[in-house]
Amino acid sequence: MSYDPLFTNLAQTHCPYCGVPITLIIDPIKVHQSYIEDCEVCCRPMEVTTEDGQLIDVKREDD
Numbered sequence: 001m002s003y004d005p006l007f008t009n010l011a012q013t014h015c016p017y018c019g020v021p022i023t024l025i026i027d028p029i030k031v032h033q034s035y036i037e038d039c040e041v042c043c044r045p046m047e048v049t050t051e052d053g054q055l056i057d058v059k060r061e062d063d
Contacts, residue, residue: 011055016063018042028053036061 009026020041027033027050034049045061 009053011050013055013058015039015042015044016046016058016060017044024048024055024058026050026053026055 007027007029009028011024011026012021013024014021017039018041020039022040024037030050030053032049032051034047036045037048038045047057047059047061047063048055049057
């Protein structure tokens with residue numbers, strides 16, 4: 001996976017299911033976004049919320 005550091009931000013967090021450390025690529029252009037992304041290890045869906053290019057929350061989809 002590649003990213004352009006001028007147009008994206010990296011956020012370090014942990015999967016809310018298996019606890020493995022993960023890196024998310026965040027688009028700083030979008031003011032607010034909420035989307036579902038699967039964990040690379042356990043493949044379970046996480047709900048990711050960002051605001052102004054910063055990671056706000058990562059939670060289980062079933063929460």
